[in-house]
Amino acid sequence: MAARLGHNIKAVLRQVHSIAGLALALLLSLIALTGAIISFEDEIVDHLNAGIMQVLPRSTPALMPDELVARLKAAQDFGKVSAVTLSSDPAAAVHVRFGRDEQGGRPASLYLDPYDARVLGSPRGEEFFATVRRLHRWLLIPGDAKGWGRQVTGVAALGLIVMLVSGLVLRWPRRAGSVKMWLKPNLGLSGRGLHRTLHAVIGTWVLLIYLVMTLTGLWYSFDWYKDGVAWLLSRPHVAAAKMQPKMPAKAPRVAAVSEPARPIGFDQAWTTFQREEGDRFSRALLTLPAGPGTAIRIRSWGKDSTLEATRDEFRVDAATGQLVAADRYADKTFGEKIIAAVYDIHRGAILGWPGKLAFMIAAALMPLFAITGLLLYLSRRRLRRPAQPPLGLLVPGE
Template sequence: MPSPRAILFRLHWALGLTAGLILAVVGATGALLSYEEALTDWANPDRLTVATREAPPLALSDLTQRIEAQRPGQRVARLTLQDDPAASVTIRFARDPATRQRPDSVFADPYDGAVLGPVRGEALFDTVLALHRFLLLPGDGNGWGRQITGACAIALLVFLVTGIVLRWPQVHRLRIWLRPSLSRPGRARWWSLHAVAGTWLLPVYLIIALSGLTWSYGWFKDGANALLVGGAKPAAMGKRAKAGPEGPPALDAVWTAFHDGEGRNAARAQILLPEEGRQPIRIRWFSRDDDRPAARNEARYEAATGTLMSAERAADQPLGKRIAGNMLEVHRGRFFGAGFALLFCLAALAMPGFAATGIALYLLRRRAAGRRTARKPLVPAPAE
């Protein structure tokens, strides 16, 4: 009967040879997604800015109409605006009702509505995201890919627990826990690097695994929200309001009310338009004083009249609610600041390294076991 330590060891390497390889792919893609916005800006320098005019920018209703006229059959779903007269507007379109595919986002000139071109790199990052979340398997969120990546997030938690138990030393010293012994030969060197790096990055991987599970399992997300928000239900989205007599939502009235009220100090705003005029118009915005991803504010306006329905400021919310409402930024590390975002990116990049060192340790162990078997003397059969 193997000992409990032997069972944990076999579980650790068995998961490493299976889930560890998938986590290597998830880690590499996650590191790339960590800086999606910065890389997208780098790829689109000529479309991020426009020539300023003496005339004011177009009203948002006119802007959306001109953009949709240049893109027949496509409906504007989101506008991202900057508090900069030389900044272009980023336009995201609604999904096609028949195919459920989303057209390419574009940059547009806020002064005349001219489409400046598609967002370079968006298709690449969409593919990277699908690989990260669903391994490019059919069905996306409803397919096997989501279940596999969710199971691998659980495997990551098992790695953390079994890894600490297996390396628990008889003598506790910081040098043993936190300093790799790279001068040791062969398998001992790889083990030290694998174990010490895992110890350093354990808190980061714990946050990554727990936050990642909220996209894989609804029951886990509900439990996390209940724990973080204290069992309170999410903020109501407001009463569903039908559009006014002419049909379109009161976009200009909403933007005026936002500028005169909640958004007086906004540096960047995302306007999420309603579907078929039956949902509130939502504006997510960041202030000039604090534009961190964790400091996202949100206001909701009645689509038909432009009346403010509700407003939530990040500074007024308890920590648990801000974490629950910004789980993606927690997962990426940006919730904790730019330094932590870089740390999370490096930790994600290290996942292929853990897979490589784990496989090297497994192969070296198998080779050593083979040599011991070859050197073992044969026991002669007893004489009859």
């Protein structure tokens, strides 16, 4: 009786595994391959643009960021500057990013000489990787993070979790303690047997990596998932702050005599940040507020930082230079550090370059499971099809 029940459960799981695989194979392959392409984006872009990211250090002090922006606009108006990346390294160029124009496009970013604001060039590969990244996260569906592409990739991630769990149960060997049964493919087989061993054994190799990818990828797809993780891992007041709904900005009251809004700059915030951090940072990204506020967000990374997660974040009032908030990585709890490292965990960077390489290879293998899974499904259909007697053996009436 127990054996029959187990057989029925496996039959249902096989159907679920097959249906989910057939429905999501192409989508998962696309998401995985684009993820593999951007695995070493930073290293590739740095290599391609080594000639414009460094300058010859000089004895004269570097220009303040507002002066850099002013000189850039005086030479050629590329658009509204939205962010600048400054460095404590006197040989590092300044990276300037621009906001979107009226048509929704964004001009290519630029590297500037920090001593005279001379344009060094636009980084090669930036547009390519930006497109691949949008394809990976949102499938190029309009709206980007605000569109419904993020929900589609989230559903695909949930489907992959279903396939991973059902696939593990289906391939559970009778000798579960045998490492050879779990991890050694039988490459001497052919046809259906070869497809099965590739699908099952190599799937076991990457199962844990795929599970990590999906569980961290869901963070970017569903707010309920993100809020739940924050509630589970953050301190209560931090989790409550993260779950507060974003209130729409109130329309400003119209005064009797309206005065044009005074543009804000980077200098006050940059001075405050330097006073707070001294020479402990390697680079800092200063981003102007997208709305009507005056608080500039500053993200900074230490000199020994190798991960995106190990950053400090500050909010500084651009008008007064007052430090509004400081969120230092060293002050986070273990759970909050896990939350900060979601992106690094998702791409394997938390394990250094070997981890990134392992995650890249695992992602690149996704089409293998799509192809072998489809071949296994088709072969099962052929085996189940009742054999037809040869036409020559048919008699009238049959």
